[in-house]
Amino acid sequence: MSVGIERQVPLAQNIRLDGLTLSGKKSFFNSWLLTAQWLFLQEQVGESDFTYQQQQLLLGYRMAQNNFIEWSLYAGIVREELEQEANRFSSKNSETGYHVAIRSNYQNSFHHGLGLTIETEKLYDNNRYFINSRYDYRFDHNWHVGASVVFAYNDKFDHDSNEYRISMSYLF
Numbered sequence: 639m640s641v642g643i644e645r646q647v648p649l650a651q652n653i654r655l656d657g658l659t660l661s662g663k664k665s666f667f668n669s670w671l672l673t674a675q676w677l678f679l680q681e682q683v684g685e686s687d688f689t690y691q692q693q694q695l696l697l698g699y700r701m702a703q704n705n706f707i708e709w710s711l712y713a714g715i716v717r718e719e720l721e722q723e724a725n726r727f728s729s730k731n732s733e734t735g736y737h738v739a740i741r742s743n744y745q746n747s748f749h750h751g752l753g754l755t756i757e758t759e760k761l762y763d764n765n766r767y768f769i770n771s772r773y774d775y776r777f778d779h780n781w782h783v784g785a786s787v788v789f790a791y792n793d794k795f796d797h798d799s800n801e802y803r804i805s806m807s808y809l810f
Contacts, residue, residue, distance in 0.1 A: 642807030671698035
């Protein structure tokens, strides 16, 4: 289980979302994983306030694992909510859909790790595809920082968004 802070910056937009992330992972029967994540991010741009929330519940299966590398396949549900408030305007969109991912994690030492994830989500009647590359550094058994770059594609595989994420977590 971890609690952390995260910053997401879509490169093509003038917005920076900062907030809290909670996540948990439970391994069972040696190869199965259950993961849950809750993300709560906010930003203020001029007179507008943005609030973004995402919850994921995924069941995973470790396809291969050795001392340094792990390959896993995940499937589950994702819920996303975006709320915007301006002077006299307020809107709120919410959708629940599916999420499928294949992840590889390479841990070359206790402190350094690399990850690559290929994901798809179906939300708002659209398929979205993501390629996420990640670097993680662990200070000790509890403190962890990470940085990732996410390339996003629409349902026609047009590259339409880039994001970078910086996170700091405390692992329980």
